[in-house]
Amino acid sequence: MSDEQKKPPLRQFSKSTECSDDFYGVFHESSSLVVECECGRVHFGGDGDYEEGEEEDLLAKMAKDPQRYLQHGDYSPWGELFGYTFVFDCPCGLVNCLEKQIWNNKEHIMRYLLKRLKIEAARKTEQAELAGKVSDLMKGKLLTTP
Numbered sequence: 555m556s557d558e559q560k561k562p563p564l565r566q567f568s569k570s571t572e573c574s575d576d577f578y579g580v581f582h583e584s585s586s587l588v589v590e591c592e593c594g595r596v597h598f599g600g601d602g603d604y605e606e607g608e609e610e611d612l613l614a615k616m617a618k619d620p621q622r623y624l625q626h627g628d629y630s631p632w633g634e635l636f637g638y639t640f641v642f643d644c645p646c647g648l649v650n651c652l653e654k655q656i657w658n659n660k661e662h663i664m665r666y667l668l669k670r671l672k673i674e675a676a677r678k679t680e681q682a683e684l685a686g687k688v689s690d691l692m693k694g695k696l697l698t699t700p
């Protein structure tokens with residue numbers, strides 16, 4: 555059995571590959587010459603700074619499995635969310651799925667963030683007060699130390 559036959563089947567998350575400009579603007583982390591999407595598809599550029607033989611290897615794999623290896627003219631934009639690495643415009647539609655999940659659960663997510671941020675803010679205030687007390691104690695101790 556070859557390496558290609560051992561690979562898990564490609565995953566499909568949504569029929570649509572669309573996401574909003576806002577989602578792209580917030581979650582686009584970088585663009586890479588070669589990047590593997592969570593679905594198993596490998597996106598690679600048509601021109602770039604490849605290691606020796608790397609592009610030929612990808613082209614050979616693409617010839618055998620054109621559904622899994624996708625060549626683009628440029629670097630592929632990608633992001634990470636909930637432990638998934640996703641490539642924008644990947645046919646798997648993971649970006650569409652993630653954006654929908656966030657948007658459809660926005661009230662829960664916002665309530666969680668608000669609660670969590672209040673707790674974090676209270677914790678920081680408490681730590682600042684403690685730091686102030688420690689500082690005051692240190693000053694007092696230093697003043698009373700012979």
Ligand SMILES: [Zn+2]
Pocket residue numbers: 591592593594595640641644645646647648
């Ligand atoms: Zn994908």
